[in-house]
Amino acid sequence: MDVMGTVRTLVSGPDTDGTPPTSARNRAALHTAAAERLASDGSWEQAYEHLHAAVQLLGGEPYDELDRLRREHAEAREQSRRDSLTASYNRRYLDERLAALLSEVDLRTTGLCLALVDIDHFKAVNDTHGHLFGDRVLQRMVAELDAALPDSGFCARYGGEEFALVLPGRDLAQAVEISEQARDRIARHDWSDLHPDLRVTVSIGVAHAAVRPVEVERLIGEADLLLYTAKESGRNAVAYRASRGGRVRLAGAAGARRSIPQPVRTTG
Known part of the structure; x- marks a missing residue:
C-alpha cells in the first residue's frame, strides 16, 4: 500500500x-x-x-x-513562483497576482498599473555574443528594473526578453514616471563590464486599470499594444494613454518625436 x-x-x-x-x-x-x-x-x-x-x-x-x-x-x-534564470517572479505568479490585485485594489482611487518592458534589439545581442552572454544581460536587467520599484510593486519575467512591472496603488502619472526613470537608468547604465561595446535600451508600454471589471488578459493586452507603439516610434521610449481610449503619448524627451503611431484602440 x-x-x-x-x-x-x-x-x-x-x-x-x-x-x-x-x-x-x-x-x-x-x-x-x-x-x-x-x-x-x-x-x-x-x-x-x-x-x-x-x-x-x-x-x-x-x-x-x-x-x-x-x-x-x-x-x-x-x-x-520564480524564474530560474533571473530569480524574478515568473509568468504563472504574474497572472495569479494580477488577478488577485484586480479584485482587491480600490480602482476608484489610484487603480493598478502594469508596465511591459522589452529589451530593444535583444536578438542582435544573442546573435553577436551568444545566448550565455544574453542570459547575463537578462540577469543584469532584472537588477536594474528592481532598483527603484516601490515596496508594493514587483518585477516578473513575462517571457523571453520581456518583463512586467506591476505597480498597485499607483496612478498613471506615477507609473509613467517610475517607468521612465527605469528606461533612463537602463539607457545610462554602464554595460561595459559585460562587453566594451554593449549598449542596452528598453521600450515600455504602461497600462492603467481604473474601472471594473478588468480582466488580466485585457490589461496585459493594452500594455502589450502600448509597448508595440513605443517600439514603432523609435524604441527606447515609454508609451501610455493619457486617458482611457485616448491618444498614445511618449514620456520624457521621446515625447518630442515627430511621429507617434496610434494603434487601434481596444474595445469595451
Missing part, C-alpha cells in the same frame, strides 16, 4: 479486527510523510492539511520534522 493509502487506513480509527489504532506519534509521522509526498507534487493545500493534522495529534509539541517540512514547503512554494 502507498503512503496515502496507509494514512487513510491508519488515521480512520481501530482496525476491523478490533485492534487499537496506531499511536498518535506514529499517525503524525504518517501525516508528515503524506504531506511530504503531496508537497513534492505541488499539492500545497493538501500537504498543509496533513501537517495541521499532525500538529493536532502531537498536542502542539515541538516537532523538528514538521518544522523542517514547513520550511521546505515555504521555500519550494517561493521557488515555484
